[in-house]
Amino acid sequence: MTTRRGRVRMSALVLVFFVVSSIAGLAADRPGPNPKAVEEVLAGQRSEANAAWWGFDPEDSTEYLQAAINSGASRVIIPNMGQDWIVRPIFLRSNLELVLEDGTVVTAKKGEYHGKRDSVFTAQDVENLIIRGYGATIRMHKEDYAAPPYEKAEWRMGINIRGAKNVEILGLTIRDTGGDGIYLGRGTWRLHNENIVIRDVIADNNYRQGISVITVKDLLIENSVFKNTGGTNPMAGIDFEPNHRDEILQNIVVRNCVFENNKGPGIVLALANLDRWAKVSFFFENV
Known part of the structure:
Protein backbone atom coordinates (compact mmCIF):
# COMPACT_ATOMS: atom_id res chain seq x y z
CA MET A 1 0.00 0.00 0.00
CA PRO A 31 15.21 28.78 -33.26
CA GLY A 32 18.96 28.49 -33.66
CA PRO A 33 21.56 28.94 -36.39
CA ASN A 34 20.30 27.62 -39.72
CA PRO A 35 22.79 28.15 -42.57
CA LYS A 36 20.52 26.44 -45.10
CA ALA A 37 17.62 28.77 -44.32
CA VAL A 38 19.98 31.77 -44.49
CA GLU A 39 21.19 30.62 -47.89
CA GLU A 40 17.59 30.32 -49.10
CA VAL A 41 16.78 33.83 -47.87
CA LEU A 42 19.81 35.29 -49.62
CA ALA A 43 18.87 33.43 -52.80
CA GLY A 44 15.39 34.96 -52.73
CA GLN A 45 13.72 31.61 -52.04
CA ARG A 46 12.27 32.76 -48.70
CA SER A 47 10.56 36.07 -48.01
CA GLU A 48 10.43 35.57 -44.22
CA ALA A 49 13.51 35.20 -42.05
CA ASN A 50 14.21 34.57 -38.39
CA ALA A 51 17.10 36.59 -36.98
CA ALA A 52 18.23 33.63 -34.87
CA TRP A 53 19.06 31.73 -38.08
CA TRP A 54 22.12 33.98 -38.31
CA GLY A 55 22.90 33.40 -34.64
CA PHE A 56 22.35 34.72 -31.13
CA ASP A 57 24.91 35.87 -28.57
CA PRO A 58 23.54 36.94 -25.17
CA GLU A 59 26.46 39.38 -24.85
CA ASP A 60 26.18 41.05 -28.28
CA SER A 61 23.88 40.00 -31.14
CA THR A 62 24.39 43.11 -33.28
CA GLU A 63 26.04 41.39 -36.23
CA TYR A 64 23.41 38.64 -36.37
CA LEU A 65 20.44 40.98 -36.21
CA GLN A 66 21.92 43.45 -38.70
CA ALA A 67 22.69 40.63 -41.13
CA ALA A 68 19.10 39.39 -40.92
CA ILE A 69 17.79 42.89 -41.62
CA ASN A 70 20.21 43.32 -44.53
CA SER A 71 19.25 39.93 -46.00
CA GLY A 72 16.51 41.32 -48.23
CA ALA A 73 13.72 39.31 -46.56
CA SER A 74 10.50 41.28 -46.57
CA ARG A 75 9.66 40.03 -43.06
CA VAL A 76 12.26 39.55 -40.32
CA ILE A 77 11.29 38.05 -36.97
CA ILE A 78 13.23 38.77 -33.78
CA PRO A 79 12.30 35.77 -31.62
CA ASN A 80 11.95 35.61 -27.87
CA MET A 81 15.13 33.76 -26.92
CA GLY A 82 14.49 33.89 -23.17
CA GLN A 83 17.32 36.45 -22.95
CA ASP A 84 17.64 40.00 -24.24
CA TRP A 85 18.95 40.76 -27.70
CA ILE A 86 21.89 42.97 -26.70
CA VAL A 87 22.79 45.30 -29.56
CA ARG A 88 24.83 48.26 -30.66
CA PRO A 89 23.03 50.68 -33.04
CA ILE A 90 20.96 48.89 -35.71
CA PHE A 91 20.04 50.37 -39.10
CA LEU A 92 16.78 49.57 -40.88
CA ARG A 93 15.97 49.58 -44.60
CA SER A 94 13.05 50.04 -46.95
CA ASN A 95 10.44 47.37 -47.71
CA LEU A 96 10.76 45.63 -44.35
CA GLU A 97 8.40 44.31 -41.72
CA LEU A 98 10.37 43.82 -38.51
CA VAL A 99 8.45 41.68 -36.00
CA LEU A 100 9.51 41.46 -32.37
CA GLU A 101 7.83 38.42 -30.84
CA ASP A 102 5.81 38.68 -27.63
CA GLY A 103 8.29 38.85 -24.75
CA THR A 104 11.26 39.83 -26.90
CA VAL A 105 13.49 42.53 -25.40
CA VAL A 106 16.00 44.42 -27.55
CA THR A 107 18.44 46.16 -25.23
CA ALA A 108 21.15 48.72 -25.92
CA LYS A 109 24.52 47.24 -25.07
CA LYS A 110 26.01 48.70 -21.92
CA GLY A 111 29.19 50.69 -22.48
CA GLU A 112 28.22 51.51 -26.07
CA TYR A 113 26.19 54.40 -27.56
CA HIS A 114 28.88 57.00 -26.93
CA GLY A 115 27.92 58.86 -30.09
CA LYS A 116 25.50 61.66 -29.22
CA ARG A 117 22.98 60.42 -31.79
CA ASP A 118 23.46 56.68 -31.38
CA SER A 119 20.03 55.05 -31.35
CA VAL A 120 18.82 51.47 -31.03
CA PHE A 121 16.99 51.51 -34.38
CA THR A 122 17.58 54.14 -37.08
CA ALA A 123 15.58 54.37 -40.32
CA GLN A 124 16.78 57.19 -42.58
CA ASP A 125 15.40 57.96 -46.05
CA VAL A 126 13.45 54.68 -46.10
CA GLU A 127 9.93 53.78 -47.13
CA ASN A 128 7.49 50.95 -46.51
CA LEU A 129 8.65 49.98 -43.02
CA ILE A 130 6.66 48.26 -40.27
CA ILE A 131 8.04 47.71 -36.78
CA ARG A 132 5.60 45.43 -34.94
CA GLY A 133 6.14 44.39 -31.35
CA TYR A 134 3.06 43.58 -29.28
CA GLY A 135 4.35 42.49 -25.88
CA ALA A 136 7.94 43.36 -26.84
CA THR A 137 10.30 46.02 -25.47
CA ILE A 138 13.10 48.25 -26.71
CA ARG A 139 15.16 49.63 -23.85
CA MET A 140 18.29 51.64 -23.23
CA HIS A 141 20.22 52.71 -20.10
CA LYS A 142 19.13 56.28 -19.49
CA GLU A 143 21.01 56.77 -16.22
CA ASP A 144 24.31 55.64 -17.74
CA TYR A 145 24.24 58.32 -20.44
CA ALA A 146 23.84 61.12 -17.89
CA ALA A 147 27.31 60.61 -16.38
CA PRO A 148 30.93 60.32 -17.57
CA PRO A 149 32.41 58.87 -19.66
CA TYR A 150 29.32 59.74 -21.72
CA GLU A 151 29.10 63.20 -23.25
CA LYS A 152 25.83 64.87 -22.33
CA ALA A 153 23.29 64.64 -25.16
CA GLU A 154 19.56 64.28 -25.70
CA TRP A 155 19.46 62.41 -29.01
CA ARG A 156 20.00 58.76 -28.10
CA MET A 157 16.65 57.47 -29.35
CA GLY A 158 14.84 54.18 -29.13
CA ILE A 159 13.55 54.49 -32.71
CA ASN A 160 15.05 57.25 -34.86
CA ILE A 161 12.97 57.92 -38.00
CA ARG A 162 14.37 60.48 -40.47
CA GLY A 163 12.89 61.39 -43.83
CA ALA A 164 10.78 58.22 -44.03
CA LYS A 165 7.57 57.40 -45.88
CA ASN A 166 4.90 54.80 -45.08
CA VAL A 167 6.05 53.73 -41.61
CA GLU A 168 4.08 51.93 -38.89
CA ILE A 169 5.26 51.43 -35.32
CA LEU A 170 2.91 49.08 -33.51
CA GLY A 171 2.56 47.62 -30.04
CA LEU A 172 6.03 48.29 -28.64
CA THR A 173 7.14 49.44 -25.23
CA ILE A 174 10.09 51.84 -25.60
CA ARG A 175 11.76 52.79 -22.36
CA ASP A 176 14.77 54.26 -20.59
CA THR A 177 16.22 55.96 -23.66
CA GLY A 178 18.87 58.67 -23.62
CA GLY A 179 16.63 60.92 -25.72
CA ASP A 180 13.17 60.21 -27.12
CA GLY A 181 11.28 56.98 -27.35
CA ILE A 182 10.56 57.85 -31.00
CA TYR A 183 11.98 60.71 -33.07
CA LEU A 184 10.53 61.92 -36.39
CA GLY A 185 13.08 64.24 -38.02
CA ARG A 186 14.32 65.27 -41.44
CA GLY A 187 16.32 62.97 -43.65
CA THR A 188 19.13 63.53 -46.11
CA TRP A 189 17.35 63.44 -49.47
CA ARG A 190 13.76 63.30 -48.17
CA LEU A 191 13.32 66.26 -45.86
CA HIS A 192 9.94 65.32 -44.40
CA ASN A 193 8.36 62.19 -43.00
CA GLU A 194 5.10 61.16 -44.64
CA ASN A 195 2.30 58.76 -43.77
CA ILE A 196 3.42 57.63 -40.32
CA VAL A 197 1.30 55.52 -37.93
CA ILE A 198 2.21 55.03 -34.26
CA ARG A 199 -0.32 52.78 -32.53
CA ASP A 200 -0.57 50.89 -29.22
CA VAL A 201 2.84 52.11 -28.07
CA ILE A 202 4.02 52.67 -24.50
CA ALA A 203 6.80 55.25 -24.07
CA ASP A 204 8.07 55.00 -20.51
CA ASN A 205 10.85 56.78 -18.59
CA ASN A 206 12.50 58.40 -21.57
CA TYR A 207 15.02 61.20 -21.10
CA ARG A 208 13.66 64.04 -23.23
CA GLN A 209 10.30 63.07 -24.79
CA GLY A 210 8.07 60.12 -25.39
CA ILE A 211 7.95 61.26 -29.03
CA SER A 212 9.53 64.27 -30.75
CA VAL A 213 7.89 65.31 -34.01
CA ILE A 214 10.07 67.65 -36.07
CA THR A 215 8.64 67.41 -39.56
CA VAL A 216 5.83 65.24 -40.92
CA LYS A 217 2.84 65.11 -43.20
CA ASP A 218 0.02 62.66 -42.38
CA LEU A 219 0.76 61.37 -38.88
CA LEU A 220 -1.55 59.25 -36.72
CA ILE A 221 -0.69 58.58 -33.07
CA GLU A 222 -3.37 56.56 -31.30
CA ASN A 223 -4.09 54.24 -28.38
CA SER A 224 -0.71 54.96 -26.83
CA VAL A 225 0.67 55.81 -23.39
CA PHE A 226 3.37 58.38 -22.62
CA LYS A 227 4.58 58.35 -19.04
CA ASN A 228 7.41 59.09 -16.62
CA THR A 229 9.36 61.27 -19.06
CA GLY A 230 12.17 63.13 -17.32
CA GLY A 231 15.78 64.18 -17.68
CA THR A 232 16.05 67.24 -19.91
CA ASN A 233 13.52 69.80 -21.13
CA PRO A 234 10.82 69.83 -22.23
CA MET A 235 10.22 66.32 -20.78
CA ALA A 236 6.88 66.03 -22.61
CA GLY A 237 4.79 63.09 -23.67
CA ILE A 238 4.80 64.39 -27.26
CA ASP A 239 6.69 67.46 -28.47
CA PHE A 240 5.82 68.98 -31.86
CA GLU A 241 8.81 71.21 -32.50
CA PRO A 242 10.29 71.93 -35.95
CA ASN A 243 13.93 72.95 -36.08
CA HIS A 244 13.89 74.87 -39.39
CA ARG A 245 11.59 77.16 -41.36
CA ASP A 246 11.10 74.70 -44.22
CA GLU A 247 9.78 71.88 -42.04
CA ILE A 248 6.09 70.95 -41.86
CA LEU A 249 3.45 69.71 -39.44
CA GLN A 250 0.42 68.80 -41.53
CA ASN A 251 -2.53 66.44 -41.10
CA ILE A 252 -1.61 65.26 -37.62
CA VAL A 253 -4.07 63.23 -35.52
CA VAL A 254 -3.49 62.29 -31.87
CA ARG A 255 -6.30 60.09 -30.58
CA ASN A 256 -7.08 58.02 -27.49
CA CYS A 257 -3.74 58.58 -25.79
CA VAL A 258 -2.80 58.71 -22.10
CA PHE A 259 -0.22 61.10 -20.62
CA GLU A 260 0.81 60.49 -17.03
CA ASN A 261 3.55 61.46 -14.60
CA ASN A 262 5.68 63.29 -17.17
CA LYS A 263 7.86 65.99 -15.62
CA GLY A 264 6.85 68.34 -18.44
CA PRO A 265 3.59 68.83 -20.35
CA GLY A 266 1.61 66.02 -21.91
CA ILE A 267 1.77 67.71 -25.33
CA VAL A 268 3.95 70.61 -26.49
CA LEU A 269 3.34 72.72 -29.61
CA ALA A 270 6.52 74.74 -30.15
CA LEU A 271 6.12 76.24 -33.61
CA ALA A 272 8.30 79.34 -33.41
CA ASN A 273 10.88 78.00 -35.88
CA LEU A 274 8.36 77.62 -38.70
CA ASP A 275 7.90 80.21 -41.41
CA ARG A 276 5.09 82.59 -40.41
CA TRP A 277 3.09 81.47 -43.47
CA ALA A 278 3.47 77.77 -42.75
CA LYS A 279 0.27 75.74 -42.80
CA VAL A 280 -0.14 73.47 -39.79
CA SER A 281 -3.04 71.15 -38.99
CA PHE A 282 -3.70 69.13 -35.84
CA PHE A 283 -6.64 67.12 -34.55
CA PHE A 284 -6.67 65.96 -30.93
CA GLU A 285 -9.34 63.55 -29.72
CA ASN A 286 -9.73 62.00 -26.27
CA VAL A 287 -6.30 62.97 -24.96
Whole structure:
Protein backbone atom coordinates (compact mmCIF):
# COMPACT_ATOMS: atom_id res chain seq x y z
CA MET A 1 0.00 0.00 0.00
CA THR A 2 1.35 3.45 -0.96
CA THR A 3 2.07 5.63 2.09
CA ARG A 4 1.22 9.32 2.30
CA ARG A 5 4.96 10.15 2.33
CA GLY A 6 5.43 8.05 -0.79
CA ARG A 7 2.59 9.82 -2.56
CA VAL A 8 4.07 13.22 -1.68
CA ARG A 9 7.51 12.13 -2.95
CA MET A 10 5.97 10.82 -6.15
CA SER A 11 4.02 14.07 -6.66
CA ALA A 12 7.19 16.10 -6.14
CA LEU A 13 9.08 14.00 -8.68
CA VAL A 14 6.28 14.40 -11.20
CA LEU A 15 6.28 18.18 -10.66
CA VAL A 16 10.07 18.39 -11.09
CA PHE A 17 9.87 16.29 -14.26
CA PHE A 18 7.09 18.53 -15.61
CA VAL A 19 9.05 21.74 -14.91
CA VAL A 20 12.28 20.37 -16.41
CA SER A 21 10.41 19.04 -19.43
CA SER A 22 8.66 22.39 -19.92
CA ILE A 23 11.94 24.31 -19.78
CA ALA A 24 13.57 21.85 -22.16
CA GLY A 25 10.59 22.12 -24.47
CA LEU A 26 10.78 25.91 -24.52
CA ALA A 27 14.50 25.78 -25.30
CA ALA A 28 13.89 23.24 -28.04
CA ASP A 29 11.22 25.46 -29.58
CA ARG A 30 13.59 28.41 -29.86
CA PRO A 31 15.21 28.78 -33.26
CA GLY A 32 18.96 28.49 -33.66
CA PRO A 33 21.56 28.94 -36.39
CA ASN A 34 20.30 27.62 -39.72
CA PRO A 35 22.79 28.15 -42.57
CA LYS A 36 20.52 26.44 -45.10
CA ALA A 37 17.62 28.77 -44.32
CA VAL A 38 19.98 31.77 -44.49
CA GLU A 39 21.19 30.62 -47.89
CA GLU A 40 17.59 30.32 -49.10
CA VAL A 41 16.78 33.83 -47.87
CA LEU A 42 19.81 35.29 -49.62
CA ALA A 43 18.87 33.43 -52.80
CA GLY A 44 15.39 34.96 -52.73
CA GLN A 45 13.72 31.61 -52.04
CA ARG A 46 12.27 32.76 -48.70
CA SER A 47 10.56 36.07 -48.01
CA GLU A 48 10.43 35.57 -44.22
CA ALA A 49 13.51 35.20 -42.05
CA ASN A 50 14.21 34.57 -38.39
CA ALA A 51 17.10 36.59 -36.98
CA ALA A 52 18.23 33.63 -34.87
CA TRP A 53 19.06 31.73 -38.08
CA TRP A 54 22.12 33.98 -38.31
CA GLY A 55 22.90 33.40 -34.64
CA PHE A 56 22.35 34.72 -31.13
CA ASP A 57 24.91 35.87 -28.57
CA PRO A 58 23.54 36.94 -25.17
CA GLU A 59 26.46 39.38 -24.85
CA ASP A 60 26.18 41.05 -28.28
CA SER A 61 23.88 40.00 -31.14
CA THR A 62 24.39 43.11 -33.28
CA GLU A 63 26.04 41.39 -36.23
CA TYR A 64 23.41 38.64 -36.37
CA LEU A 65 20.44 40.98 -36.21
CA GLN A 66 21.92 43.45 -38.70
CA ALA A 67 22.69 40.63 -41.13
CA ALA A 68 19.10 39.39 -40.92
CA ILE A 69 17.79 42.89 -41.62
CA ASN A 70 20.21 43.32 -44.53
CA SER A 71 19.25 39.93 -46.00
CA GLY A 72 16.51 41.32 -48.23
CA ALA A 73 13.72 39.31 -46.56
CA SER A 74 10.50 41.28 -46.57
CA ARG A 75 9.66 40.03 -43.06
CA VAL A 76 12.26 39.55 -40.32
CA ILE A 77 11.29 38.05 -36.97
CA ILE A 78 13.23 38.77 -33.78
CA PRO A 79 12.30 35.77 -31.62
CA ASN A 80 11.95 35.61 -27.87
CA MET A 81 15.13 33.76 -26.92
CA GLY A 82 14.49 33.89 -23.17
CA GLN A 83 17.32 36.45 -22.95
CA ASP A 84 17.64 40.00 -24.24
CA TRP A 85 18.95 40.76 -27.70
CA ILE A 86 21.89 42.97 -26.70
CA VAL A 87 22.79 45.30 -29.56
CA ARG A 88 24.83 48.26 -30.66
CA PRO A 89 23.03 50.68 -33.04
CA ILE A 90 20.96 48.89 -35.71
CA PHE A 91 20.04 50.37 -39.10
CA LEU A 92 16.78 49.57 -40.88
CA ARG A 93 15.97 49.58 -44.60
CA SER A 94 13.05 50.04 -46.95
CA ASN A 95 10.44 47.37 -47.71
CA LEU A 96 10.76 45.63 -44.35
CA GLU A 97 8.40 44.31 -41.72
CA LEU A 98 10.37 43.82 -38.51
CA VAL A 99 8.45 41.68 -36.00
CA LEU A 100 9.51 41.46 -32.37
CA GLU A 101 7.83 38.42 -30.84
CA ASP A 102 5.81 38.68 -27.63
CA GLY A 103 8.29 38.85 -24.75
CA THR A 104 11.26 39.83 -26.90
CA VAL A 105 13.49 42.53 -25.40
CA VAL A 106 16.00 44.42 -27.55
CA THR A 107 18.44 46.16 -25.23
CA ALA A 108 21.15 48.72 -25.92
CA LYS A 109 24.52 47.24 -25.07
CA LYS A 110 26.01 48.70 -21.92
CA GLY A 111 29.19 50.69 -22.48
CA GLU A 112 28.22 51.51 -26.07
CA TYR A 113 26.19 54.40 -27.56
CA HIS A 114 28.88 57.00 -26.93
CA GLY A 115 27.92 58.86 -30.09
CA LYS A 116 25.50 61.66 -29.22
CA ARG A 117 22.98 60.42 -31.79
CA ASP A 118 23.46 56.68 -31.38
CA SER A 119 20.03 55.05 -31.35
CA VAL A 120 18.82 51.47 -31.03
CA PHE A 121 16.99 51.51 -34.38
CA THR A 122 17.58 54.14 -37.08
CA ALA A 123 15.58 54.37 -40.32
CA GLN A 124 16.78 57.19 -42.58
CA ASP A 125 15.40 57.96 -46.05
CA VAL A 126 13.45 54.68 -46.10
CA GLU A 127 9.93 53.78 -47.13
CA ASN A 128 7.49 50.95 -46.51
CA LEU A 129 8.65 49.98 -43.02
CA ILE A 130 6.66 48.26 -40.27
CA ILE A 131 8.04 47.71 -36.78
CA ARG A 132 5.60 45.43 -34.94
CA GLY A 133 6.14 44.39 -31.35
CA TYR A 134 3.06 43.58 -29.28
CA GLY A 135 4.35 42.49 -25.88
CA ALA A 136 7.94 43.36 -26.84
CA THR A 137 10.30 46.02 -25.47
CA ILE A 138 13.10 48.25 -26.71
CA ARG A 139 15.16 49.63 -23.85
CA MET A 140 18.29 51.64 -23.23
CA HIS A 141 20.22 52.71 -20.10
CA LYS A 142 19.13 56.28 -19.49
CA GLU A 143 21.01 56.77 -16.22
CA ASP A 144 24.31 55.64 -17.74
CA TYR A 145 24.24 58.32 -20.44
CA ALA A 146 23.84 61.12 -17.89
CA ALA A 147 27.31 60.61 -16.38
CA PRO A 148 30.93 60.32 -17.57
CA PRO A 149 32.41 58.87 -19.66
CA TYR A 150 29.32 59.74 -21.72
CA GLU A 151 29.10 63.20 -23.25
CA LYS A 152 25.83 64.87 -22.33
CA ALA A 153 23.29 64.64 -25.16
CA GLU A 154 19.56 64.28 -25.70
CA TRP A 155 19.46 62.41 -29.01
CA ARG A 156 20.00 58.76 -28.10
CA MET A 157 16.65 57.47 -29.35
CA GLY A 158 14.84 54.18 -29.13
CA ILE A 159 13.55 54.49 -32.71
CA ASN A 160 15.05 57.25 -34.86
CA ILE A 161 12.97 57.92 -38.00
CA ARG A 162 14.37 60.48 -40.47
CA GLY A 163 12.89 61.39 -43.83
CA ALA A 164 10.78 58.22 -44.03
CA LYS A 165 7.57 57.40 -45.88
CA ASN A 166 4.90 54.80 -45.08
CA VAL A 167 6.05 53.73 -41.61
CA GLU A 168 4.08 51.93 -38.89
CA ILE A 169 5.26 51.43 -35.32
CA LEU A 170 2.91 49.08 -33.51
CA GLY A 171 2.56 47.62 -30.04
CA LEU A 172 6.03 48.29 -28.64
CA THR A 173 7.14 49.44 -25.23
CA ILE A 174 10.09 51.84 -25.60
CA ARG A 175 11.76 52.79 -22.36
CA ASP A 176 14.77 54.26 -20.59
CA THR A 177 16.22 55.96 -23.66
CA GLY A 178 18.87 58.67 -23.62
CA GLY A 179 16.63 60.92 -25.72
CA ASP A 180 13.17 60.21 -27.12
CA GLY A 181 11.28 56.98 -27.35
CA ILE A 182 10.56 57.85 -31.00
CA TYR A 183 11.98 60.71 -33.07
CA LEU A 184 10.53 61.92 -36.39
CA GLY A 185 13.08 64.24 -38.02
CA ARG A 186 14.32 65.27 -41.44
CA GLY A 187 16.32 62.97 -43.65
CA THR A 188 19.13 63.53 -46.11
CA TRP A 189 17.35 63.44 -49.47
CA ARG A 190 13.76 63.30 -48.17
CA LEU A 191 13.32 66.26 -45.86
CA HIS A 192 9.94 65.32 -44.40
CA ASN A 193 8.36 62.19 -43.00
CA GLU A 194 5.10 61.16 -44.64
CA ASN A 195 2.30 58.76 -43.77
CA ILE A 196 3.42 57.63 -40.32
CA VAL A 197 1.30 55.52 -37.93
CA ILE A 198 2.21 55.03 -34.26
CA ARG A 199 -0.32 52.78 -32.53
CA ASP A 200 -0.57 50.89 -29.22
CA VAL A 201 2.84 52.11 -28.07
CA ILE A 202 4.02 52.67 -24.50
CA ALA A 203 6.80 55.25 -24.07
CA ASP A 204 8.07 55.00 -20.51
CA ASN A 205 10.85 56.78 -18.59
CA ASN A 206 12.50 58.40 -21.57
CA TYR A 207 15.02 61.20 -21.10
CA ARG A 208 13.66 64.04 -23.23
CA GLN A 209 10.30 63.07 -24.79
CA GLY A 210 8.07 60.12 -25.39
CA ILE A 211 7.95 61.26 -29.03
CA SER A 212 9.53 64.27 -30.75
CA VAL A 213 7.89 65.31 -34.01
CA ILE A 214 10.07 67.65 -36.07
CA THR A 215 8.64 67.41 -39.56
CA VAL A 216 5.83 65.24 -40.92
CA LYS A 217 2.84 65.11 -43.20
CA ASP A 218 0.02 62.66 -42.38
CA LEU A 219 0.76 61.37 -38.88
CA LEU A 220 -1.55 59.25 -36.72
CA ILE A 221 -0.69 58.58 -33.07
CA GLU A 222 -3.37 56.56 -31.30
CA ASN A 223 -4.09 54.24 -28.38
CA SER A 224 -0.71 54.96 -26.83
CA VAL A 225 0.67 55.81 -23.39
CA PHE A 226 3.37 58.38 -22.62
CA LYS A 227 4.58 58.35 -19.04
CA ASN A 228 7.41 59.09 -16.62
CA THR A 229 9.36 61.27 -19.06
CA GLY A 230 12.17 63.13 -17.32
CA GLY A 231 15.78 64.18 -17.68
CA THR A 232 16.05 67.24 -19.91
CA ASN A 233 13.52 69.80 -21.13
CA PRO A 234 10.82 69.83 -22.23
CA MET A 235 10.22 66.32 -20.78
CA ALA A 236 6.88 66.03 -22.61
CA GLY A 237 4.79 63.09 -23.67
CA ILE A 238 4.80 64.39 -27.26
CA ASP A 239 6.69 67.46 -28.47
CA PHE A 240 5.82 68.98 -31.86
CA GLU A 241 8.81 71.21 -32.50
CA PRO A 242 10.29 71.93 -35.95
CA ASN A 243 13.93 72.95 -36.08
CA HIS A 244 13.89 74.87 -39.39
CA ARG A 245 11.59 77.16 -41.36
CA ASP A 246 11.10 74.70 -44.22
CA GLU A 247 9.78 71.88 -42.04
CA ILE A 248 6.09 70.95 -41.86
CA LEU A 249 3.45 69.71 -39.44
CA GLN A 250 0.42 68.80 -41.53
CA ASN A 251 -2.53 66.44 -41.10
CA ILE A 252 -1.61 65.26 -37.62
CA VAL A 253 -4.07 63.23 -35.52
CA VAL A 254 -3.49 62.29 -31.87
CA ARG A 255 -6.30 60.09 -30.58
CA ASN A 256 -7.08 58.02 -27.49
CA CYS A 257 -3.74 58.58 -25.79
CA VAL A 258 -2.80 58.71 -22.10
CA PHE A 259 -0.22 61.10 -20.62
CA GLU A 260 0.81 60.49 -17.03
CA ASN A 261 3.55 61.46 -14.60
CA ASN A 262 5.68 63.29 -17.17
CA LYS A 263 7.86 65.99 -15.62
CA GLY A 264 6.85 68.34 -18.44
CA PRO A 265 3.59 68.83 -20.35
CA GLY A 266 1.61 66.02 -21.91
CA ILE A 267 1.77 67.71 -25.33
CA VAL A 268 3.95 70.61 -26.49
CA LEU A 269 3.34 72.72 -29.61
CA ALA A 270 6.52 74.74 -30.15
CA LEU A 271 6.12 76.24 -33.61
CA ALA A 272 8.30 79.34 -33.41
CA ASN A 273 10.88 78.00 -35.88
CA LEU A 274 8.36 77.62 -38.70
CA ASP A 275 7.90 80.21 -41.41
CA ARG A 276 5.09 82.59 -40.41
CA TRP A 277 3.09 81.47 -43.47
CA ALA A 278 3.47 77.77 -42.75
CA LYS A 279 0.27 75.74 -42.80
CA VAL A 280 -0.14 73.47 -39.79
CA SER A 281 -3.04 71.15 -38.99
CA PHE A 282 -3.70 69.13 -35.84
CA PHE A 283 -6.64 67.12 -34.55
CA PHE A 284 -6.67 65.96 -30.93
CA GLU A 285 -9.34 63.55 -29.72
CA ASN A 286 -9.73 62.00 -26.27
CA VAL A 287 -6.30 62.97 -24.96
